[in-house]
Amino acid sequence: MNVLEVNHVNKHFGDKQVLHDLSFTVPEGAIFGFVGENGAGKTTTMKLILGLDTIDAGTINLFGQPVHYGETATNQAVGYLPDVPEYYNYMTAAEYLRFCGRLTAMAPDELKTRIPEMLSLVGLPNNKHRIRGFSRGMKQRLGIAQALLNRPKLLICDEPTSALDPAGRSEFLTLLASLKTQTTIIFSTHILADVERVADRVGILHHGQLQVNDTLAAIKAQYAVNQIVLSFETEAQAKQAATLIQGKQNAQRVVVTYHDDYTETANAVLSQLLANQLVPVAMDRSEPSLEDIFLEVIA
Numbered sequence: 566m567n568v569l570e571v572n573h574v575n576k577h578f579g580d581k582q583v584l585h586d587l588s589f590t591v592p593e594g595a596i597f598g599f600v601g602e603n604g605a606g607k608t609t610t611m612k613l614i615l616g617l618d619t620i621d622a623g624t625i626n627l628f629g630q631p632v633h634y635g636e637t638a639t640n641q642a643v644g645y646l647p648d649v650p651e652y653y654n655y656m657t658a659a660e661y662l663r664f665c666g667r668l669t670a671m672a673p674d675e676l677k678t679r680i681p682e683m684l685s686l687v688g689l690p691n692n693k694h695r696i697r698g699f700s701r702g703m704k705q706r707l708g709i710a711q712a713l714l715n716r717p718k719l720l721i722c723d724e725p726t727s728a729l730d731p732a733g734r735s736e737f738l739t740l741l742a743s744l745k746t747q748t749t750i751i752f753s754t755h756i757l758a759d760v761e762r763v764a765d766r767v768g769i770l771h772h773g774q775l776q777v778n779d780t781l782a783a784i785k786a787q788y789a790v791n792q793i794v795l796s797f798e799t800e801a802q803a804k805q806a807a808t809l810i811q812g813k814q815n816a817q818r819v820v821v822t823y824h825d826d827y828t829e830t831a832n833a834v835l836s837q838l839l840a841n842q843l844v845p846v847a848m849d850r851s852e853p854s855l856e857d858i859f860l861e862v863i864a
């Protein structure tokens with residue numbers, strides 16, 4: 566079942582068409598990595614899904630219900646973590662969560678158990694420390710606790726890791742991955758390594774449309790350019806080898822691309838080289854990264 570269905574959505578600001586007949590779906594249980602260049606329209610899309618802006622044309626359905634601009638009922642089952650969450654800094658984490666729970670009309674009894682549960686889930690202590698003393702990573706984790714408080718069926722995170730240092734990013738991604746069994750997740754980012762680490766589906770937004778929307782494995786299979794990278798002692802050897810094995814030479818390196826079996830290709834390449842007394846000093850099998858694929862898609 567699809568949690569989200571975006572159908573032929575157009576959105577412009579002034580004379581700038583940001584989304585152009587955008588259509589895509591996100592299935593239940595996915596961790597969907599939503600990527601695109603700066604200004605591609607990721608935040609705009611998320612705002613439309615949350616009913617925070619008007620759609621020029623097209624429709625968006627969440628859990629089979631249409632999203633309406635403004636007070637959309639679909640938001641009752643959505644948790645949202647904005648890119649820079651704002652807090653009342655004088656509150657403690659528990660006070661803040663209690664405040665959010667009251668806003669969404671959660672029962673006080675439920676909040677009593679749910680708040681410590683959420684704080685423990687995101688690794689924040691349930692103590693008297695004020696949010697003003699929190700690190701960015703702690704604030705981001707509190708944001709997730711707030712977004713999950715009301716047991717949403719969909720969690721939307723807008724660039725959740727962009728302001729975090731490597732350790733904070735890593736912790737946050739581990740947390741996101743651990744939520745997979747509880748909710749469907751859409752998160753936008755420019756950090757493709759983050760997508761590779763936790764997302765099981767990837768959408769690449771470019772020219773107002775999703776150019777790619779599939780599992781990471783399927784995307785890699787579709788765009789895969791498998792490579793063998795050989796290094797030689799000298800540039801002259803590399804040049805000779807490149808002619809022999811029809812590779813691409815750059816300084817002492819030669820890159821051979823292949824589509825068939827690795828062992829067969831490596832065997833053929835090495836046999837040819839050794840028959841000509843060309844012995845590489847190193848040989849690497851390299852697979853395309855999501856970054857390689859992203860650059861190919863937006864080229």
Ligand SMILES: Nc1ncnc2c1ncn2[C@@H]1O[C@H](COP(=O)(O)OP(=O)(O)OP(=O)(O)O)[C@@H](O)[C@H]1O
Nearest residue numbers: 578579581583601602603604605606607608609610
């Ligand atoms: N309220 C607005 N008024 C005018 N233009 C806007 C508005 N909101 C967004 N835009 C423009 O729409 C385009 C898409 O912006 P959006 O923030 O959705 O992109 P993004 O993919 O989230 O970018 P980034 O990765 O930089 O956050 C940009 O050119 C932006 O300047």
